[in-house]
Amino acid sequence: MLAAIVVASSLPVLPIVVAAEPILMTVIVLSPHGRLSVVALVIVTIAAAVLGDALSYAVGRRFGPRLLRTHLARRAKRITRKAAAAPHRGMMGALFVQRWIPPTRGFVPARLGAAHKPFGAFVACSAVASLVWGLAIVAGSYAGGSALLFAMPVLALLVPIVGVTRRVVTARRDRSARSAAAAV
Incomplete structure (x- = not known):
């Protein structure tokens, strides 16, 4: 269930509706310590984040121009432009930024897919960004507690x-x- 929520939060349009962080934090904080494997949760979170980014990339690659002309994409354009198009950041920087700003989470990978960025490099950058994000959210929630x-x-x-x-x-x-x- 948590993997589906993380994947959904990575798809275009859905991050506005589905933010994975509060749900992940609540599940971790409200579950009794020892009953939830933190390592398994980190692995599931990271894998789901990479899968969500890859799906968003594929949507952008297939429907890029039409998707980026939608009303929601135009509303998020200022943020996604800063996250995805900043030449000094590149793909890695764009994916790091989008992991922490839910409204951009689906649109940045879609923009990178629409720009036909190399998929292998995209997945590698997404994995690193998702690793840092997943570790911070899960470990921070576990350590922070209630x-x-x-x-x-x-x-x-x-x-x-x-x-x-x-x-x-x-x-x-x-x-x-x-x-x-x-x-x-």
Whole structure:
């Protein structure tokens, strides 16, 4: 069941509906220690993530231009463009970024498939990115325990708070620079 959830979270359009992380974390945290094999869970998570990426790649290879013109793909375009098309990141960087941002998770491999990137290199990069992601999610959830469930909402609020703070600081800096320029 968990493998199906991880695969579904890697397909285009579905990551918006299915986010694997909260489900994985909840299962790990709520299961009694010792009753769930962490090693088996890591293996299943990584294998399912690579399989999901490969399926998304195949969808992009087959339906690339039509898929990338959908309404949801256009909405996620800014993020996927940054993740998949940044020349300084390459395929490995794009796959690392997409593993951590659920809305891009299905579209980045689809874009790479539509661009006809070599499948062998894609699978190798996906395996490395999925390994890091799977280990971090499973081991972090196992080590964090129930405190992690209470910390997640707080951590989720940090992203918008940092964004707003950055905008406020930038606006003040720009206003100070304009005042200094006007005074001169």
